[in-house]
Amino acid sequence: MQIKKDIIRNKLKEAGETEFFEKGFERSSVREIAGKAGTTLGNFYNYFKNKEELFHEVVKNEVIKFEEFFHGHQEEPTEYLIQSEREPAAFYRALDEFNDVLTSVFTRKFYIWVACSKGTQFSNSKDMVIRYIGEHFIGHVRDVGTMIPDLDNTAAMLSNGFLDGILYILGNHSDEKTVNDLIKNHLLFFFMGMIGLIEGFISEVAHD
Amino acid sequence: MQIKKDIIRNKLKEAGETEFFEKGFERSSVREIAGKAGTTLGNFYNYFKNKEELFHEVVKNEVIKFEEFFHGHQEEPTEYLIQSEREPAAFYRALDEFNDVLTSVFTRKFYIWVACSKGTQFSNSKDMVIRYIGEHFIGHVRDVGTMIPDLDNTAAMLSNGFLDGILYILGNHSDEKTVNDLIKNHLLFFFMGMIGLIEGFISEVAHD
Amino acid sequence: MQIKKDIIRNKLKEAGETEFFEKGFERSSVREIAGKAGTTLGNFYNYFKNKEELFHEVVKNEVIKFEEFFHGHQEEPTEYLIQSEREPAAFYRALDEFNDVLTSVFTRKFYIWVACSKGTQFSNSKDMVIRYIGEHFIGHVRDVGTMIPDLDNTAAMLSNGFLDGILYILGNHSDEKTVNDLIKNHLLFFFMGMIGLIEGFISEVAHD
Amino acid sequence: MQIKKDIIRNKLKEAGETEFFEKGFERSSVREIAGKAGTTLGNFYNYFKNKEELFHEVVKNEVIKFEEFFHGHQEEPTEYLIQSEREPAAFYRALDEFNDVLTSVFTRKFYIWVACSKGTQFSNSKDMVIRYIGEHFIGHVRDVGTMIPDLDNTAAMLSNGFLDGILYILGNHSDEKTVNDLIKNHLLFFFMGMIGLIEGFISEVAHD
DNA sequence: AATGAATGAGGGTTCATTCAT
DNA sequence: AATGAATGAACCCTCATTCAT
Numbered sequence: 076m077q078i079k080k081d082i083i084r085n086k087l088k089e090a091g092e093t094e095f096f097e098k099g100f101e102r103s104s105v106r107e108i109a110g111k112a113g114t115t116l117g118n119f120y121n122y123f124k125n126k127e128e129l130f131h132e133v134v135k136n137e138v139i140k141f142e143e144f145f146h147g148h149q150e151e152p153t154e155y156l157i158q159s160e161r162e163p164a165a166f167y168r169a170l171d172e173f174n175d176v177l178t179s180v181f182t183r184k185f186y187i188w189v190a191c192s193k194g195t196q197f198s199n200s201k202d203m204v205i206r207y208i209g210e211h212f213i214g215h216v217r218d219v220g221t222m223i224p225d226l227d228n229t230a231a232m233l234s235n236g237f238l239d240g241i242l243y244i245l246g247n248h249s250d251e252k253t254v255n256d257l258i259k260n261h262l263l264f265f266f267m268g269m270i271g272l273i274e275g276f277i278s279e280v281a282h283d
Numbered sequence: 284m285q286i287k288k289d290i291i292r293n294k295l296k297e298a299g300e301t302e303f304f305e306k307g308f309e310r311s312s313v314r315e316i317a318g319k320a321g322t323t324l325g326n327f328y329n330y331f332k333n334k335e336e337l338f339h340e341v342v343k344n345e346v347i348k349f350e351e352f353f354h355g356h357q358e359e360p361t362e363y364l365i366q367s368e369r370e371p372a373a374f375y376r377a378l379d380e381f382n383d384v385l386t387s388v389f390t391r392k393f394y395i396w397v398a399c400s401k402g403t404q405f406s407n408s409k410d411m412v413i414r415y416i417g418e419h420f421i422g423h424v425r426d427v428g429t430m431i432p433d434l435d436n437t438a439a440m441l442s443n444g445f446l447d448g449i450l451y452i453l454g455n456h457s458d459e460k461t462v463n464d465l466i467k468n469h470l471l472f473f474f475m476g477m478i479g480l481i482e483g484f485i486s487e488v489a490h491d
Numbered sequence: 492m493q494i495k496k497d498i499i500r501n502k503l504k505e506a507g508e509t510e511f512f513e514k515g516f517e518r519s520s521v522r523e524i525a526g527k528a529g530t531t532l533g534n535f536y537n538y539f540k541n542k543e544e545l546f547h548e549v550v551k552n553e554v555i556k557f558e559e560f561f562h563g564h565q566e567e568p569t570e571y572l573i574q575s576e577r578e579p580a581a582f583y584r585a586l587d588e589f590n591d592v593l594t595s596v597f598t599r600k601f602y603i604w605v606a607c608s609k610g611t612q613f614s615n616s617k618d619m620v621i622r623y624i625g626e627h628f629i630g631h632v633r634d635v636g637t638m639i640p641d642l643d644n645t646a647a648m649l650s651n652g653f654l655d656g657i658l659y660i661l662g663n664h665s666d667e668k669t670v671n672d673l674i675k676n677h678l679l680f681f682f683m684g685m686i687g688l689i690e691g692f693i694s695e696v697a698h699d
Numbered sequence: 700m701q702i703k704k705d706i707i708r709n710k711l712k713e714a715g716e717t718e719f720f721e722k723g724f725e726r727s728s729v730r731e732i733a734g735k736a737g738t739t740l741g742n743f744y745n746y747f748k749n750k751e752e753l754f755h756e757v758v759k760n761e762v763i764k765f766e767e768f769f770h771g772h773q774e775e776p777t778e779y780l781i782q783s784e785r786e787p788a789a790f791y792r793a794l795d796e797f798n799d800v801l802t803s804v805f806t807r808k809f810y811i812w813v814a815c816s817k818g819t820q821f822s823n824s825k826d827m828v829i830r831y832i833g834e835h836f837i838g839h840v841r842d843v844g845t846m847i848p849d850l851d852n853t854a855a856m857l858s859n860g861f862l863d864g865i866l867y868i869l870g871n872h873s874d875e876k877t878v879n880d881l882i883k884n885h886l887l888f889f890f891m892g893m894i895g896l897i898e899g900f901i902s903e904v905a906h907d
Numbered sequence: 908a909a910t911g912a913a914t915g916a917g918g919g920t921t922c923a924t925t926c927a928t
Numbered sequence: 929a930a931t932g933a934a935t936g937a938a939c940c941c942t943c944a945t946t947c948a949t
Contacts, residue, residue, distance in 0.1 A: 080929075083929090107926085118929070118932090236469070264476040271471070271474070291912080312939075532910085533909070533910050541945075645881070655859070676896075680892045682897060683892050685892075688891055704933070729919060741934070742933065750920095851946075
């Protein structure tokens with residue numbers, strides 16, 4: 076019975092994942108999720124307390140993974156930024172080392188967690204992720220030693236840009252290789268933008 | 284009486300604007316909008332045919348403004364990009380000329396139009412804006428002469444990134460000066476990123 | 492002031508007549524009636540207590556006219572039926588004498604009273620008219636002396652058929668001459684049908 | 700559970716039938732239908748997609764039955780008309796053969812379909828039925844060889860009269876035998892009227 | 908007399924959730 | 929474990945009527 080239970084449970088999770096991805100949490104219908112999972116509305120509630128619990132179930136590992144990822148890579152050196160400065164192609168190739176981690180963190184479920192969670196307890200996930208990324212970004216900027224005015228807000232904005240790029244890719248492509256390529260492009264773009272921004276402020280300060 | 288009517292009408296528009304901004308069109312409740320405006324549900328329909336008409340009313344000027352803006356600046360020269368290449372500070376200062384137009388185009392209502400219009404006749408506004416921006420972007424890249432592989436997709440992605448940055452700023456800040464500063468940062472960042480991306484591809488091609 | 496009042500009042504009555512004719516009482520909108528009359532919703536209630544009172548006003552003369560007509564012609568001789576028996580053309584020409592009375596009784600307002608009054612105090616007008624006509628019919632049949640089984644029900648049914656024909660004509664034609672011609676055809680048809688019916692029962696009885 | 704479902708479903712259909720019969724589709728309230736069926740508004744929508752689907756359910760068999768009936772009897776001979784000409788009693792007795800088909804076609808649901816469907820996809824049912832009957836009627840008249848001026852309009856008017864008679868009977872009587880008797884009377888009346896009308900025109904033409 | 912804003916009850920419909928079986 | 933019927937609150941919208949101006 077436990078086996079059977081797991082089968083249904085997984086089907087519900089998969090159906091939920093699809094539904095949440097397509098419609099977001101609030102517009103997702105429990106009836107439809109149950110239907111797609113090949114079971115019935117009522118039975119849904121034998122497996123999950125409510126729609127939100129299913130969402131939590133779908134997404135919880137991503138949350139953990141993301142947090143581990145970020146805490147783990149917090150102390151990652153800034154040398155990449157410095158080494159490859161002004162050499163986009165080098166930076167671009169260097170990114171290959173991160174393929175695995177990128178692929179494992181930036182998944183469809185990550186997208187759901189961040190972009191489809193309005194109405195759940197994770198409503199603030201995007202802000203949280205942005206904050207994480209922002210702190211990461213601030214760290215690097217500090218390492219580089221540049222003074223950027225209004226650093227916090229700028230960091231938030233850049234983080235948001237970074238994140239939205241990721242979400243855009245995940246929301247519009249499902250093929251793993253395509254996703255990976257696009258994310259690399261995005262990172263290159265983002266990296267170059269940051270370099271430019273930093274230099275921009277350096278030269279501006281020099282100008283004053 | 285006419286005065287009173289205008290008061291309520293404006294209150295409804297303001298309440299609608301707030302509601303749409305916070306919840307998006309679909310999740311916005313006419314009852315709540317009416318309540319926030321200090322009147323009753325039924326009375327709402329003495330002022331607006333339906334929820335969508337209120338949305339239209341809130342947003343219609345933005346649509347016009349945006350289209351005028353883009354058609355007006357379509358033929359804008361690429362020289363900025365060329366002149367200020369590698370000189371972020373110059374680019375940054377050059378942006379000051381655009382303060383007024385940026386402030387007048389990228390407003391809270393612009394945000395509502397683009398980011399909160401799901402379920403209205405403006406559902407496609409984001410795609411439309413992205414297409415506009417993408418074409419603009421492609422034009423500049425052509426002027427510069429770089430060959431970027433898969434230009435259309437990349438353009439879409441970048442346009443999306445550009446727009447999402449704007450939307451993020453508008454969605455998280457209301458103070459006009461802050462918005463303006465962040466948008467300028469965003470443009471600088473974006474400009475530098477594009478330069479980097481273009482160079483990246485140039486050098487990568489050179490590598491092959 | 493009395494003059495002005497009458498003008499608006501009449502416009503409201505005319506607009507109401509049109510609206511009732513087209514949509515029936517219940518689906519008619521007071522707002523629209525007021526609008527068509529060139530005045531405002533609120534002002535409507537300065538002239539009429541409510542929608543129903545307007546209906547009453549539109550229709551009341553018809554009710555009186557109809558009742559007078561029927562009471563006046565109750566004692567009308569059956570000789571027409573007898574004289575013109577089996578001579579449809581004669582009957583047809585004889586009807587010319589009734590042109591005036593037919594035109595004055597079977598009007599658009601008569602139609603409204605009978606066919607558009609659902610939801611008003613006149614809901615039962617159709618039944619009432621049918622009963623009148625039925626009694627008239629029964630009277631003639633009695634004069635002729637035929638025994639028709641289930642006379643009351645049959646009378647009601649025939650009266651209904653008679654009335655529906657009239658209503659069909661009034662509801663689908665507005666040109667006075669056309670209406671008059673069609674009503675004459677209808678009466679001929681109806682007369683012949685009655686003759687046939689009566690004979691049918693005579694012969695059937697004879698058969699038994 | 701399936702049984703219970705059927706019970707409620709049938710109750711809803713019966714309540715709907717009654718409600719539609721009494722008030723017509725548009726004035727019928729889903730809330731009231733559900734109430735009469737002993738359940739709640741929300742539950743109604745577990746059985747029917749919307750009010751119109753219930754209407755469709757109530758009425759769909761009638762539509763099919765009617766179309767089959769008319770297509771099946773399209774080629775019915777005119778000999779009845781000819782044989783029994785001038786012999787109402789014969790015609791009357793001949794009708795007995797049709798008792799079954801009349802009873803099965805002209806039902807309460809037929810009434811609902813034709814007379815209570817304003818606002819549904821069946822809005823045009825009355826026109827359709829009239830057209831059917833009119834064509835049938837025209838066919839017979841052609842067989843008889845009479846020239847009736849403005850045949851189409853006259854056919855429409857007569858068909859309408861025929862149908863209204865049927866509808867009147869169905870709308871005012873529920874006892875099956877009464878309905879059947881009245882319909883037979885109606886047919887006799889109608890038949891005799893037609894004969895009279897035809898002769899009327901013949902003699903009138905002869906007069907000219 | 909005229910205006911139209913305001914109200915409130917009602918319309919159809921959706922949906923997460925509960926519950927009896 | 930499974931079913932789907934039942935509930936109730938919420939949704940948008942309409943409209944006759946009242947009322948303050």
